[in-house]
Amino acid sequence: MKKFMVALLVLLVAVQWPFVRTEARQIDYKSPEFRAVASQFACTCGCGQDHFECDPNTCNLTKEFKKDLSDMMGKGMNKDQIRDYYVKIYGEEILTAPEKSGFSLAAWILPFAVLAAAAVGIFFIIRKWVKKKRDIETLSEPSGDEDGVESEILSSIIDEERKKYL
Template sequence: MKRIYVIVFGLLIFFSATAVSADGGLKDNFDYSNPEFRATVDMLDMDGHGNDDYSSCSVKQLYYQEVAEMFEKGMTKQDILDYYVKEQGEFALKAPLKKGFNLTLWVTPLLLIVLVTILLYFLIGKWKKNNPVLMVEDEAQFLDSESEIYSSIIEEERKKFL
């Protein structure tokens, strides 16, 4: 029975050692915290896995390794992005390119906000003109007459108790 345990334990150690060295030592050589690397990887959608956790997503790990290899080969950030756009189309990026028809996707929301703001400004101005409120003079007269009424009521009540 001891032999079976030793064999199973030996196989576990063997397979775990091969899993550790399977990446070819890329993690030791490449700096994943490089700002240019981070900026490049953050722009890629990674087949919908761009927002997943690196430690649990094998697709994201594969993309990181590919991009790291491309940087080691001397490719620039733009070269890498162009490569992925050529291979997968614009869907390879998290945000659409700011040219051509996609430019309208960037500009339209801003234009709509400005147009709605201008429209509301003029509509509120028109509503104010059509609905006149009490003038200041009318309001002052109203307050004077109201205060006289209250004064007379107070006087009557005071006379009752004197």
């Protein structure tokens, strides 16, 4: 009979356990836990900040958002669950940082890669122009031997012309 009572008590607790109501805990808006959750979402008021940094005195959107985050955290939802919830509603645009996979990562990295490739291309083009200019300058400058020969020819022509008229 004693075993039956213990089994009945265990069964009763197991059945009642999901229906036991737990009080939601209060979350401090300045806590590191709240900061980690709120800073992953961009505020949509146009301030360009995340919801942790956005000023609740001037933005009604962040007041409501922070209240919702606090309620979710009080119910026991973790950072990833809250993130997934809001990404399902608003899409990835609400995130302050892209997902670390797929097209999102490519969309954030590709502009920087294109800029780097353009900078390298411009560097090589300018280098080629400078080298071409140096080559042209060295071709137009006579060397020491040629300069002497030309000056000799010119001086002999000048001497001949002087002899004709003087």
